[in-house]
Amino acid sequence: MAQRIVVLVEHLYGEPTDVTFELLGLARRIADSDGAIVEAVLLGEGVRHLAETLPAERVILVEHPALRYLAPEATAITVTGLLRTDAPRLALLPNTSLGMDVAAWVASALDWPLVAYCQALERREGQLVATAQLFGGKILADVAVGTSPTVISVLAGAFAAAALEPAAPGTIEVREPPAELAALRTHAASLERPAAADVDITRAEKIVAVGRGIESKDNLELAEELAQALGAVVAASRPLVDAGWLPRSRQVGKSGLKVKPKLYLALGISGAPEHLEGMKDAELIIAINKDPKAPIFGVADYGAVADLFDVVEALLERLGG
Amino acid sequence: MTIVVVMEQVPDVAEELAIAPSGTDLDRDAISYVVNEYDEHALEEALLLAETSGDEVVAIGIDATGELDQALYTALAKGAQRAIKLTGDFEGTWLSTRTAARLLAPVIEELAPRLVLVGVQAPDDLDGQLAPTLAALLGWPHASVVVGSELVNGMVRVRKELWGGITMLLELALPAVLGIQAARQAPRYVPVSRVRQVMREASIEVRDVEVTSDLAPVPVRLRFPEETGQAELLTGSASEIADRLIELLRARGLL
Ligand SMILES: Cc1cc2nc3c(=O)[nH]c(=O)nc-3n(C[C@H](O)[C@H](O)[C@H](O)COP(=O)(O)OP(=O)(O)OC[C@H]3O[C@@H](n4cnc5c(N)ncnc54)[C@H](O)[C@@H]3O)c2cc1C
Numbered sequence: 033m034a035q036r037i038v039v040l041v042e043h044l045y046g047e048p049t050d051v052t053f054e055l056l057g058l059a060r061r062i063a064d065s066d067g068a069i070v071e072a073v074l075l076g077e078g079v080r081h082l083a084e085t086l087p088a089e090r091v092i093l094v095e096h097p098a099l100r101y102l103a104p105e106a107t108a109i110t111v112t113g114l115l116r117t118d119a120p121r122l123a124l125l126p127n128t129s130l131g132m133d134v135a136a137w138v139a140s141a142l143d144w145p146l147v148a149y150c151q152a153l154e155r156r157e158g159q160l161v162a163t164a165q166l167f168g169g170k171i172l173a174d175v176a177v178g179t180s181p182t183v184i185s186v187l188a189g190a191f192a193a194a195a196l197e198p199a200a201p202g203t204i205e206v207r208e209p210p211a212e213l214a215a216l217r218t219h220a221a222s223l224e225r226p227a228a229a230d231v232d233i234t235r236a237e238k239i240v241a242v243g244r245g246i247e248s249k250d251n252l253e254l255a256e257e258l259a260q261a262l263g264a265v266v267a268a269s270r271p272l273v274d275a276g277w278l279p280r281s282r283q284v285g286k287s288g289l290k291v292k293p294k295l296y297l298a299l300g301i302s303g304a305p306e307h308l309e310g311m312k313d314a315e316l317i318i319a320i321n322k323d324p325k326a327p328i329f330g331v332a333d334y335g336a337v338a339d340l341f342d343v344v345e346a347l348l349e350r351l352g353g
Numbered sequence: 354m355t356i357v358v359v360m361e362q363v364p365d366v367a368e369e370l371a372i373a374p375s376g377t378d379l380d381r382d383a384i385s386y387v388v389n390e391y392d393e394h395a396l397e398e399a400l401l402l403a404e405t406s407g408d409e410v411v412a413i414g415i416d417a418t419g420e421l422d423q424a425l426y427t428a429l430a431k432g433a434q435r436a437i438k439l440t441g442d443f444e445g446t447w448l449s450t451r452t453a454a455r456l457l458a459p460v461i462e463e464l465a466p467r468l469v470l471v472g473v474q475a476p477d478d479l480d481g482q483l484a485p486t487l488a489a490l491l492g493w494p495h496a497s498v499v500v501g502s503e504l505v506n507g508m509v510r511v512r513k514e515l516w517g518g519i520t521m522l523l524e525l526a527l528p529a530v531l532g533i534q535a536a537r538q539a540p541r542y543v544p545v546s547r548v549r550q551v552m553r554e555a556s557i558e559v560r561d562v563e564v565t566s567d568l569a570p571v572p573v574r575l576r577f578p579e580e581t582g583q584a585e586l587l588t589g590s591a592s593e594i595a596d597r598l599i600e601l602l603r604a605r606g607l608l
Contacts, residue, residue, distance in 0.1 A: 044515065101521060104513075105494045108485070129498040129515045132474075132532075136481030140451060140489035148481040166575075167476045168366035171379070174574045175479070185481065217494040217526035219508065226518025238607065262608070274535045280518045287498065287516050287534070295607050302367070316605065318598065319584065325369060327578070334601065335584035336594045346595035 035068040036120035040111060041075070041086060042102065042130055045223075048082060050193065051126040055186055056087050057194030058153060059124055065155060068121065072202070075099045075110055080204075087194045088202045096209035103221040104133035106213055112141045113210045119181050122160075127185040129287065135185035146183045147175050149305065151190040169305045169327035188286065189309045229281030231265050238264035238295040241284055241311070242272060245300015245321065245340055249277045254344050255299065261351035267291065269301050285310035299340040303328025320344075354406070355466040358399045358433070359457060359483065360414040360424050362386040363475050372575045378447045379575070388424045391472025397536035398502060399470045400432045406504050411464055413437040415456055415562075417448050422557060423548075430543045430551040437558045450478055454486040456562050461491065466528060468509060473497050473532040479573065484532030494525040497532030 037059040042049045059070040072088035077100040083091040092114060098106035111134055115123055125135040127149055139146035151172075152163035160178035165171075165187065177184065233239060240259040246252060252266070259266045266282065273283040284291055286306040296314035301307060303319070303326055311317070312331045319332040320340045329335045336343060364370060364384040371380035396412065403410045412428035414421050416438050425436035439456055448456075461469055469491075471483045480486075488495030500520070501512035509529050513521040587597045602608040 044519070103521065103523060104485070104496050105525075108489070129513065132482055133485050133495065133497045133513075136450070136483075136485035137489040137495070139481060140454065140486045146451075146481045148478055164479055166479060167364060167370055167379075169578070170366055170370055171372070172576050172578055173479055174576065176572050217529075219524040219526065220522070222522050223515075224520045224522060226520075262602075275539055287514050289517050294605075295602070316607070318601075320594075323367070329584040329586075330578055332584040334587060334598075336587045336598075338591060338594055342591035343594050343598075346591045347598065350595055350599055 035066070036071050036118065037063055037068050038071045038073055038115065038118070038120040038123045039088065040073050040123070040125045040131065040134065041082070042126050042128060043076060043079065043082060046079075048085065049126075049128075051128060051186070051188040053087070053193035054188065054191040055124045055126060058186065058191045059122075060087065060194050062122070062153065062155075062160070071120065073111065073114060075102060075107060083202075083204045086202065090202050091204045093204055093206045094209050096213050098213050098216055098218075099209070101221045101223055102130050103218055104137070105216055105218040108134045108137035108141070109212050110210055112138045114207065115142060115181070121178055121181060123181070123183045125183065125185045127187050131185055135183055139183040142181075144181050144183055145177070146185065147177060148185045150184050150186045151305075153184065153186075165305050169303060169308070169330075170325065187305060187309065189312065226280060229279065231281065233265055233267045233282060233284070234289050234291055236265040236291070236293050238262055239267045239284075239291060239293045239297065239314075240264045241267045241269070241296060241298045241301060243269040243299065243301030243307075244271050246272070249275070251341075252277060254341070254348075257348055258344050258351075261348060262295075262297075264295065264297070269307050298328055298332070299344065301328055302326045303331065354408045355464055356399045356403055356408045356410050356468045356470065357461055357464055357466040358392070358396045358410060358412050358428070359469070359471040360392045360396065360412050360421070360428060361389045361453075361472070361475055361483075362414075362418045362421055362424060363389045363477055366476050372577070376574050376576075381445050386418050386420055388427075389472045389475045391474060391533060393472075393540040394536040395470040395472050395531075395533040396428055396431065396433070397538065397540040398533050399468070400541070401537055402468070402502060402504060403432075408467070409434045411435040411437060411466070413439070413457065413460060415439045415443075415448060415453055417443055417446060419444050425557050426548050426552050426555070427543060429555050430548045431541055435558065436555075437560060439560050439562045441562045441564065443564055447477060449480045450483050450486050451480055452564055454483060454490050456564065458487060458490045460560060460562075461487070468504075468528065469493075469530045470533055471530070473499070473534045482532055484530050488530040491528075491530065493528050493530050495530040495532070496523050496525065498534045499531045500535050501537055502531060
């Protein structure tokens with residue numbers, strides 16, 4: 033039997049998420065290079081109709097009320113059961129909030145190796161190598177994988193999405209939910225949507241984004257002034273939002289919003305992978321940071337190693353802010 | 354009743370990092386360590402929970418750096434009642450998440466807490482995050498990316514963040530393991546004088562533990578990201594940089 037590469041399908045509000053197609057695309061490329069087949073694991077409740085939309089040779093479908101929102105315990109138990117019976121060569125899970133709660137649990141339960149924060153997976157001299165992004169994006173770790181069943185948790189936005197192949201629908205194989213789902217210790221799960229936002233940063237053409245380098249809430253005024261002078265809106269990295277300096281609706285990144293403005297001016301943002309996930313597709317990225325090694329310079333078009341306060345002041349003088 | 358918080362020291366990624374000649378670890382001599390910022394949030398969340406529930410907060414950590422005392426005394430100064438340090442033959446090494454979880458699990462089981470709080474992730478989590486790894490070993494329910502928690506009717510009600518402000522609300526039976534993303538309020542500050550006082554008055558319990566497992570280290574090679582050469586650097590004074598930026602924006606019709 034051909035080797036299998038398994039992909040966990042993430043979905044939210046009845047739609048597969050973008051990262052699902054990225055994982056399927058990645059699985060497809062590896063499978064094409066060595067004749068493996070791609071299997072999508074679709075868990076949920078009332079999700080059968082999604083199976084036809086998934087570019088995979090086979091879709092394994094498990095439905096149960098406890099799997100409706102892919103809550104951690106039920107999902108981890110179900111995926112573990114499937115992998116234990118099927119022992120694929122690779123299991124690709126998204127390193128998202130939902131996937132994070134499953135990948136490490138499953139790998140630990142099966143005692144399989146796990147490579148997390150994977151941003152590249154490719155064959156080098158006949159060997160499959162997974163590259164993880166560590167230490168805030170400052171260091172990459174290459175790990176040889178695939179000689180035994182391995183779980184890989186993949187960063188969202190790191191790989192191109194698979195093209196949809198509606199002409200070649202895969203076979204659907206329905207499996208029984210594991211018996212353990214009757215005795216879960218997770219009792220209620222529901223989703224809550226965010227409160228309406230004052231500004232929709234996903235629609236802004238220009239964004240002045242501030243990070244921890246701004247130092248204090250009072251200094252946000254400078255960013256506001258600059259944004260006004262540029263006709264931009266202010267957005268932020270997560271720590272500023274956690275500190276309550278700006279509402280959640282202004283947060284860019286993995287757990288915030290994905291933006292694609294014409295201009296993204298990043299002030300005092302280090303460029304952690306979780307932040308880059310939300311803005312690296314902006315048309316023009318300019319970064320001001322004191323640290324020449326800050327990973328933000330890896331995605332920026334233009335950068336200046338400088339004190340943001342000096343640069344903002346100079347800009348305001350010129351723009352008559 | 355007890356709430357356990359796991360505290361880990363990690364390389365300060367704001368500093369310049371160097372790779373050891375072996376290529377399999379950072380150059381540990383050149384690292385300055387800080388407490389994992391999410392562990393600080395886990396501690397804060399534990400202290401806030403305990404303020405209403407009356408639970409005892411136990412801070413526990415694996416001393417892989419030889420410098421963990423400071424972090425544990427700080428936890429005591431902030432309000433933890435007990436601190437436990439696991440020591441062994443691993444000082445100066447990079448402990449995988451799974452090894453750490455295997456060292457911690459028996460000690461946690463013995464403490465029989467109703468909650469275990471850990472930081473959602475750490476900068477060196479190559480083999481995944483601690484909360485789900487520990488949960489699998491302990492056989493307890495779990496949730497990560499937690500931004501709010503509350504003990505009610507023998508359960509913990511948690512708010513797990515997905516993205517774009519969407520959250521998942523869960524109720525977990527106790528005991529449970531939570532990976533904390535952000536405490537309800539910013540981690541409290543404690544003056545150095547208070548930490549010094551605690552160092553004189555309180556003590557850290559020490560447990561010698563052994564890495565016995567057959568866990569072969571994964572064959573890993575560290576490297577720096579390639580200079581993509583993508584960012585064109587603007588140099589000169591702040592005024593010169595500002596001039597160039599304005600020029601750039603004008604040229605692209607952005608001003
Ligand atoms: C599950 C999860 C989800 C996450 N989701 C998100 C998310 O959606 N969005 C997000 O942003 N983060 C997210 N994070 C957090 C992320 O990992 C980083 O911690 C965060 O992005 C760092 O924010 P920062 O760059 O502002 O701060 P830091 O990393 O502290 O960087 C501050 C930067 O400012 C520079 N600086 C300081 N002073 C100055 C000055 N005067 N002039 C110029 N530069 C200066 C420093 O050199 C440094 O590079 C998430 C983390 C987790 C675990």
